[in-house]
Amino acid sequence: MPTEILTGEIAVDRAVQLLRDGGVVALPTETVYGLAGDALNDAALVKIFAVKARPTFDPLIVHLPHNDWLGRVAKFSTLEQKIIGSLIGRFWPGPLTIVLKKTEMISDLAVAGLDTVAVRRSANPIFCAVIEKFARPLAAPSANRFGRISPTTAQAVREELDIPLVVDGGRTTHGIESTVVQLVGGALEILRPGPVTSEMLVEFAPVKLAPGGRPISSPGQLLSHYSPRTKMQIVARVAKTPDHSGGRVGALLFGPIETLGFTATRQLSLRRDLGEAAANLFQSMRELDGEGLDLIVAEFVPEIGLGVAINDRLRRAASFDKTERVG
Numbered sequence: 001m002p003t004e005i006l007t008g009e010i011a012v013d014r015a016v017q018l019l020r021d022g023g024v025v026a027l028p029t030e031t032v033y034g035l036a037g038d039a040l041n042d043a044a045l046v047k048i049f050a051v052k053a054r055p056t057f058d059p060l061i062v063h064l065p066h067n068d069w070l071g072r073v074a075k076f077s078t079l080e081q082k083i084i085g086s087l088i089g090r091f092w093p094g095p096l097t098i099v100l101k102k103t104e105m106i107s108d109l110a111v112a113g114l115d116t117v118a119v120r121r122s123a124n125p126i127f128c129a130v131i132e133k134f135a136r137p138l139a140a141p142s143a144n145r146f147g148r149i150s151p152t153t154a155q156a157v158r159e160e161l162d163i164p165l166v167v168d169g170g171r172t173t174h175g176i177e178s179t180v181v182q183l184v185g186g187a188l189e190i191l192r193p194g195p196v197t198s199e200m201l202v203e204f205a206p207v208k209l210a211p212g213g214r215p216i217s218s219p220g221q222l223l224s225h226y227s228p229r230t231k232m233q234i235v236a237r238v239a240k241t242p243d244h245s246g247g248r249v250g251a252l253l254f255g256p257i258e259t260l261g262f263t264a265t266r267q268l269s270l271r272r273d274l275g276e277a278a279a280n281l282f283q284s285m286r287e288l289d290g291e292g293l294d295l296i297v298a299e300f301v302p303e304i305g306l307g308v309a310i311n312d313r314l315r316r317a318a319s320f321d322k323t324e325r326v327g
């Protein structure tokens, strides 16, 4: 059956109906499109893993309809409660996911057997309309096949997944996935860098980074994520002409430079704005991946603010061994 792409009230109603029937549906969020299913229904969770070809050791993010749900799905100490209260006061609804101890309400399947659960609230108005009407938490990983680039448009979801319905909310605002943090002894560990940067988080608690200033990696997070099919190489600066004679080489550039001899180029932000670069990143990777190239040469962006998350996605995209694709 072909995937339907719908908008408006009719799409919201259809999505809620599918969710009530234990089905899955792709919904826009402010970060990337998600593949949503009832977080409290294991049959729906099984479908999410199956549709994405996602291994069951990779835990899902649970999206909440309202802050009131937090105390039902997660447990925390008084100290943690204070920090969490100020974090969600500032960043929810929005692109911040918090890993907390889970309650009995959340099944082992949702969290891949961990005793923690990752929770967030999306700010996307269509997502909010669906989850408010559904009135239960939604598990929603990014709506791509496992190991592939997260979709930032409804059309990209349709290319990725075989599902009945994608609710179209246009291009997503941030373009990269939410920041994932875990509270450890009153400090915040960034498990996945994202739109809420460490510079924004230090105001609320000390932020712990792995040696070398890199974020600490999540248990379920493999290096082989966000991957185009084409081989990708990252350099500090892309040269004006490719040093790869004979092959079809594409360039993924941060700002405007005049290049010669590349088969295709994409510029993430002509005004060198990191927010705009993040919003364009996955779509640009997807487009270059469709050009039949032998190699994509990408350049790092400045490793500050949102640049940390962009460089993280670039590293992961380049690290994947194309001969060992999963799913």
Ligand code: TXA
Binding pocket: 029, 031, 032, 033, 034, 035, 058, 059, 060, 061, 097, 099, 111, 114, 116, 117, 118, 140, 141, 142, 143, 176, 177, 178, 179, 180, 191, 192, 218, 219, 220, 221
């Ligand atoms: O922006 C987003 O977060 C999107 C939208 C759809 O909400 N969702 C998303 O989900 O990116 P997903 O499943 O593609 O990525 C979830 C990440 C994974 O890296 C996973 O390992 C980590 O969150 N995660 C989930 N539960 C965790 C837990 N209990 N402990 C540590 N990491 C966890």
Ligand code: MG
Binding pocket: 141, 142, 150
């Ligand atoms: Mg994902």
